[in-house]
Amino acid sequence: MADLVDVSFPVEGILPKKETCADAFITKYPExxxxxxxxxxxxxGVDPGAAGLQTTPSGKPKIVDLIDATGSGDVNTSCVVEAQNGVIKGLTGRNLQIPASWKNPTGQYHIGTKVLFELYPKGLKDRxxxxxxxxxxxxxxxxxxADSIKRLENFDNKHNGNSNLSPEDKCIREDLQAQVDILTNFDKKSVDVGPVFDCIVFHDGNTWRxxxxxxxxxxxxxCKLLASYREEHEFGRINNSDMLNYSVNIHNDGNVLEICxxxxxxxxxxxxxxxxxxxDKPERNGLAPGAQIIGVKIGDSxxxxxxxxxxxVxxxxxxxxxxCDLINYSYGEASHWNNSxxxxxILLCFITVECVP
Incomplete structure (x- = not known):
């Protein structure tokens, strides 16, 4: 049976061009x-670092824009501060060192905070x-x-099973027992809210960054300094552990940062x-490799x-x-009332269907 295995699966095999007759169309109309x-x-959302989504055959950027329509990546950056000796105090309380390479003619910085886990997909957050x-x-x-348990045991051994404790010793033992109980409960009931990042927005004289x-x-x-994605098509990565790529958009004169x-x-x-x-591997191409895309995130993290x-909306x-010429919308759940x-x-107001004879 091993001789019958299709070695091209699941790489090229997961895009069934043959079964959908797409390969016949591409062969007939290669241009x-x-x-x-x-x-x-x-x-x-669309990952800006993904293979196959970098450029078109003519060298144009594959991804024109990345947008988070859900609001899950929004950061309130309406608080404005100025640096003192090259340092600003972030809303987390951290001292943020302003790099000498940054250009900020006004000297003003918009700051905010973002809980990282609000950006994570569930599977990544769990990991x-x-x-x-x-x-x-x-x-x-x-x-x-272990240290608190040892201190409690040492106290009990020293006082021969706590048979005749003075009021002061009773208080000491109750405190030691409370430490053991609290640490035991912490392990069962503690909640990790994850990292909280400082966010900085400023205008460099040409654009918001x-x-x-x-x-x-x-x-x-x-850290990565970014303009809105549609301007420079640049993105960053949170860290090498989560491998989560992100881009930004900046709105309302620097008062709202959108993290995609x-x-x-x-x-x-x-x-x-x-x-x-x-x-280098055209067999992996999508059905329209020359097309450009915009990634619009409608799934709220x-x-x-x-x-x-x-x-x-x-x-x-x-x-x-x-x-846009086309919309790919393979998303959603069952509805109680169709087309209502x-x-x-709003979709019906926005979309015009043209019939070509």
């Missing part, structure tokens, strides 16, 4: 590769929580618990099916990647603003 077409991917517990919490907690203190130490020269990070892998998957381009009506506004409700009415 029709989607060049000049803009496709909106309404989904969990990181487990790793943090095993690497950071458990070793120190076990030492503290943002930096997220992923160092958690105020060492901003070690995927709520799951589905959006990247369908983006590659739609328009992935692998110059705070809701387990569930979409909301608000996110869909915002997404359609962006689709119209970008004058606010979202459907």
């Amino acid at each position: 029709w590769n989607g060049d000049g077409t803009l496709i909106a991917i309404l989904d969990t 990181i929580l487990k790793e943090r517990k095993e690497q950071q919490w458990d070793p120190q907690h076990r030492v503290a618990l 943002a930096c997220i203190d992923t160092s958690e130490k105020g060492e901003l020269d070690q 990070a995927n709520a799951g892998s589905h959006g990247t998957h369908v983006a590659c099916i739609t328009a992935g381009y692998f110059p 705070r809701l387990g990647s569930m979409e909301t009506g608000t996110a869909l 915002r997404a359609m506004i962006k689709v119209i603003e970008h004058k 409700g606010r979202v459907c009415s």
